[in-house]
Amino acid sequence: MRKWIGFISVLSLLIMAGCGGSSSGDGEGGAEFPQEDIEFVAPASPGGGWDGTARAMQKIMSDEGIIEENINVVNKPGGSGEVGWQYLSGQDAHHLAINSSLVITNNLLGQSELTYEDFTPLGILTTEWISVAVPPESEFEKGKDVMEQLKEDPTSLKIGVAPGLGNNDHLSFVQAAKEFGVDIPKVEFLIYESGGDVVSALLGGHVDVATMSVSEAKEQHNAGKFNMIAVSSEERIEGLEGVPTWKEQGVDMVFPHWRGVMGPPDMTEEEIAYWDDKISEMVDSEAWQKVLENNEWQSFYKDSSESKAFLEEQTKNYDELLSESGLTD
Amino acid sequence: MIQRLLDVSLMTKITGMVVGLILSVIMLLLGIFAYFDTNQIFSNKNDLSLQTAKTISFMPSVGDALKSASPTDELQTLTERISMQTNADYIIIQNRQSEILTHPDPEMIGEEQAFDDGYRAVVFGGYYNIESDEFMGSSIVGKAPIYSEERELVGIVSVGYLKENIFSDIIDRMDSILYFALIVVVIGILLSIFLARHIRKDTMGLEPREIATLYRDRDSVLSSLNEGVIATDAKGRITMINRSAKQLVNLSDTYVNRPIQDALPEVSISETLERSEVTLNNELHINQRVIILNLAPILDQGTVVGAVATFRDKTEIKEMVNTLSEVKKYSEDLRAQTHEFANKMYVISGLLQLKSYDEAFQMVQKEVASMENNNRMIFEQISDPKVQAILLGKMSKASEKKIDFIVDENSYLNQLPEHIEVTHMTTIIGNLIDNAFEEVMSQSERKVTFLTLDIGKDIIFEISDNGGGLDDQHVAHVFQPGYTTKGEKEQRGFGLFNVKETIDELKGDIEINSDENGTTFSIFLPKSDKGGSEDD
Numbered sequence: 001m002r003k004w005i006g007f008i009s010v011l012s013l014l015i016m017a018g019c020g021g022s023s024s025g026d027g028e029g030g031a032e033f034p035q036e037d038i039e040f041v042a043p044a045s046p047g048g049g050w051d052g053t054a055r056a057m058q059k060i061m062s063d064e065g066i067i068e069e070n071i072n073v074v075n076k077p078g079g080s081g082e083v084g085w086q087y088l089s090g091q092d093a094h095h096l097a098i099n100s101s102l103v104i105t106n107n108l109l110g111q112s113e114l115t116y117e118d119f120t121p122l123g124i125l126t127t128e129w130i131s132v133a134v135p136p137e138s139e140f141e142k143g144k145d146v147m148e149q150l151k152e153d154p155t156s157l158k159i160g161v162a163p164g165l166g167n168n169d170h171l172s173f174v175q176a177a178k179e180f181g182v183d184i185p186k187v188e189f190l191i192y193e194s195g196g197d198v199v200s201a202l203l204g205g206h207v208d209v210a211t212m213s214v215s216e217a218k219e220q221h222n223a224g225k226f227n228m229i230a231v232s233s234e235e236r237i238e239g240l241e242g243v244p245t246w247k248e249q250g251v252d253m254v255f256p257h258w259r260g261v262m263g264p265p266d267m268t269e270e271e272i273a274y275w276d277d278k279i280s281e282m283v284d285s286e287a288w289q290k291v292l293e294n295n296e297w298q299s300f301y302k303d304s305s306e307s308k309a310f311l312e313e314q315t316k317n318y319d320e321l322l323s324e325s326g327l328t329d
Numbered sequence: 330m331i332q333r334l335l336d337v338s339l340m341t342k343i344t345g346m347v348v349g350l351i352l353s354v355i356m357l358l359l360g361i362f363a364y365f366d367t368n369q370i371f372s373n374k375n376d377l378s379l380q381t382a383k384t385i386s387f388m389p390s391v392g393d394a395l396k397s398a399s400p401t402d403e404l405q406t407l408t409e410r411i412s413m414q415t416n417a418d419y420i421i422i423q424n425r426q427s428e429i430l431t432h433p434d435p436e437m438i439g440e441e442q443a444f445d446d447g448y449r450a451v452v453f454g455g456y457y458n459i460e461s462d463e464f465m466g467s468s469i470v471g472k473a474p475i476y477s478e479e480r481e482l483v484g485i486v487s488v489g490y491l492k493e494n495i496f497s498d499i500i501d502r503m504d505s506i507l508y509f510a511l512i513v514v515v516i517g518i519l520l521s522i523f524l525a526r527h528i529r530k531d532t533m534g535l536e537p538r539e540i541a542t543l544y545r546d547r548d549s550v551l552s553s554l555n556e557g558v559i560a561t562d563a564k565g566r567i568t569m570i571n572r573s574a575k576q577l578v579n580l581s582d583t584y585v586n587r588p589i590q591d592a593l594p595e596v597s598i599s600e601t602l603e604r605s606e607v608t609l610n611n612e613l614h615i616n617q618r619v620i621i622l623n624l625a626p627i628l629d630q631g632t633v634v635g636a637v638a639t640f641r642d643k644t645e646i647k648e649m650v651n652t653l654s655e656v657k658k659y660s661e662d663l664r665a666q667t668h669e670f671a672n673k674m675y676v677i678s679g680l681l682q683l684k685s686y687d688e689a690f691q692m693v694q695k696e697v698a699s700m701e702n703n704n705r706m707i708f709e710q711i712s713d714p715k716v717q718a719i720l721l722g723k724m725s726k727a728s729e730k731k732i733d734f735i736v737d738e739n740s741y742l743n744q745l746p747e748h749i750e751v752t753h754m755t756t757i758i759g760n761l762i763d764n765a766f767e768e769v770m771s772q773s774e775r776k777v778t779f780l781t782l783d784i785g786k787d788i789i790f791e792i793s794d795n796g797g798g799l800d801d802q803h804v805a806h807v808f809q810p811g812y813t814t815k816g817e818k819e820q821r822g823f824g825l826f827n828v829k830e831t832i833d834e835l836k837g838d839i840e841i842n843s844d845e846n847g848t849t850f851s852i853f854l855p856k857s858d859k860g861g862s863e864d865d
Contacts, residue, residue, distance in 0.1 A: 105453075108455070109449065109453055109454060109457070110379070110455055110456030110457045111454075111455075111456060164454065165452070165453045165454035165474075165482065166453035166454055170453070171453075174452060174453075184452050185425070185427070185444040185448060185451045185452055186425065187452075188425070188481070188482075189481075189482065190479070190480070190481055191476075191480040191482075192480070322453055
């Protein structure tokens with residue numbers, strides 16, 4: 001018996017030594033990281049915010065010479081990001097993916113097994129604001145008017161949202177509606193595949209109201225095709241001074257729509273440091289400032305460790321938002 | 330209280346402990362098992378309810394039915410079938426207006442149930458588990474949103490398992506384990522009774538506390554004995570030596586567990602062990618002592634399980650007997666003196682009646698002179714009162730026996746050193762003088778001479794007789810125990826052996842010169858008890 005215990009403990013020591021050896025081997029490899037082409041995963045079809053972020057990163061990092069290796073962007077649309085992130089979880093540190101609050105809410109709503117904890121947060125890059133828009137001929141001039149109508153009759157309006165319930169656009173609208181005491185379970189949302197589809201639905205008169213990010217609505221608003229009647233920012237947005245904030249309309253709510261990057265699980269310290277270095281360099285570049293300006297994005301940079309803390313805090317926030325029953329008021 | 334609980338028989342104690350142990354182990358295992366089993370079942374029910382809810386929500390027909398005019402007809406059949414297969418206690422589908430469309434209890438159909446626990450599903454399209462009692466009591470519920478073909482949220486489905494049913498399931502499972510546990514307890518009780526019986530058999534039915542008492546008593550009894558006791562096991566290995574045995578044959582506890590032959594090579598116990606014979610009063614010489622040994626087997630139901638040896642020091646007994654006979658001799662000597670004195674008084678009285686005053690006067694004069702001569706020798710030249718006393722006694726005895734007992738006029742003796750005691754003197758001088766008296770009895774002229782000298786480091790005694798002397802053969806054996814030149818009738822022969830022993834004890838020496846004209850014993854005793862003879 002004693003012999004066996006001895007044998008097993010020697011064996012387990014050997015196994016542990018073996019594991020230690022292989023992981024330290026990885027560490028040494030990390031010193032020469034990266035060794036091959038880099039890949040950015042946009043977990044959506046081309047044209048949206050995730051795709052835009054990925055392509056902007058690719059362009060700046062290559063053009064500014066921040067990364068010498070080739071950088072490719074791949075689109076993996078589906079399942080509100082699920083498909084792309086699922087793909088990332090099986091890759092190595094040469095692969096990064098763009099994320100947003102969906103990485104948290106998908107899990108909270110039982111639509112995905114993955115959470116940010118299954119990945120390595122590398123940074124939060126940008127945030128943008130969320131708007132509520134109505135057709136130009138609409139009787140509503142302010143967000144407040146929409147909410148009062150909904151309070152009167154929650155089923156009287158159809159509201160367009162993409163790509164699914166529980167994302168930031170939807171959450172911010174529900175949050176505001178809650179402030180007005182709307183019977184939320186009765187409110188009818190129509191769900192579209194992408195922000196572009198929501199714009200089309202609004203233009204085509206299929207929905208009465210739409211909630212979408214400012215960058216998605218700005219062009220049509222400026223063209224006079226529809227009206228933004230509320231934004232979720234702290235103050236009125238530069239260039240869109242005509243659009244009132246929710247705060248002005250008596251709703252104490254600031255709701256950012258942030259985007260960030262994350263890597264596969266189990267990255268080494270060296271790999272994380274490498275990306276912290278490269279991403280902060282990119283964020284500081286002038287080209288990046290231009291990208292932010294063009295897209296109505298705000299800089300919201302947080303490095304890997306700050307990102308982790310931020311995601312943790314956001315998870316708590318969203319869990320509260322999703323759990324609050326409609327009867328809080 | 331605890332004291333009283335512990336004060337029970339061995340059987341009760343062992344049974345109690347074993348049963349207590351088994352019960353606590355079973356309770357612990359049962360508790361752990363129940364805990365994990367409950368967790369497992371709850372987690373299973375959670376998964377199953379959510380899976381079922383999702384499956385139903387993904388069925389295109391369900392979304393379509395919710396859009397139709399009378400969805401209940403279509404959906405009730407479906408949910409009943411599915412709840413049969415998944416053992417779900419209820420599957421409830423609600424439309425956006427929170428109206429219940431399917432329910433196991435048909436009377437509930439058409440009722441409204443607010444989306445409190447269903448809020449996350451109906452507002453955010455969440456798929457989740459929740460512990461809820463909004464339908465049919467406390468249950469584990471899986472919730473899923475139902476979308477129409479146009480991706481419009483049209484209702485939610487709740488699949489529930491009632492907690493009371495889950496618990497009764499768990500209790501059912503526990504039942505069979507409890508039966509098994511009961512069997513283990515019964516086996517445990519039987520085994521512990523068997524174990525207790527077995528231990529009782531080994532202890533001959535004695536309780537541990539009785540054994541302890543016996544052991545303590547045996548120890549004090551054995552150590553209070555004057556007899557030496559050594560016990561062995563069936564293989565002849567020593568198991569116990571008592572205090573007297575250690576002193577008598579000079580042993581220590583280091584001999585315990587060693588063969589008795591190591592301690593006492595003279596003792597043979599093989600016969601005792603093999604044939605269970607009892608040996609009594611066997612005389613042995615161990616460490617220059619005479620030991621009287623008894624050997625007896627220790628029997629357990631007819632089988633020899635060991636032997637016990639008891640022994641006494643025979644020399645010690647003999648010494649006691651000798652001292653006693655010495656005292657007896659003195660009283661005889663005194664009687665002789667009295668008798669002699671009375672005889673002389675009769676003679677003087679006769680002479681006075683015959684009026685032969687001169688002769689009477691002469692006789693008294695002569696007696697006085699003889700007494701004075703002897704007494705002067707004894708009292709003036711021999712200062713030690715012990716030796717004086719012995720000589721005076723022997724003087725009277727010699728006078729009665731018509732032996733001419735002469736204390737040499739060159740004798741001189743100071744006080745004896747303290748380590749030479751009166752018993753030593755009576756043994757040495759008394760025995761030798763008595764032996765000399767007996768030797769000369771057959772002679773016509775009986776003469777015994779006593780000389781003592783106190784020179785340098787030694788004290789010398791010399792006792793000579795004019796007897797027939799000893800031949801060389803006798804001289805060689807004269808100090809062996811039991812040897813005697815006297816008749817074999819009496820148990821004698823220890824006199825000279827004792828003399829030799831005493832002289833050895835005082836680290837002295839004895840010499841014998843013997844020829845046809847008589848025998849002379851010369852004794853040399855060192856004055857110091859450290860042994861002065863080494864200088865000689």
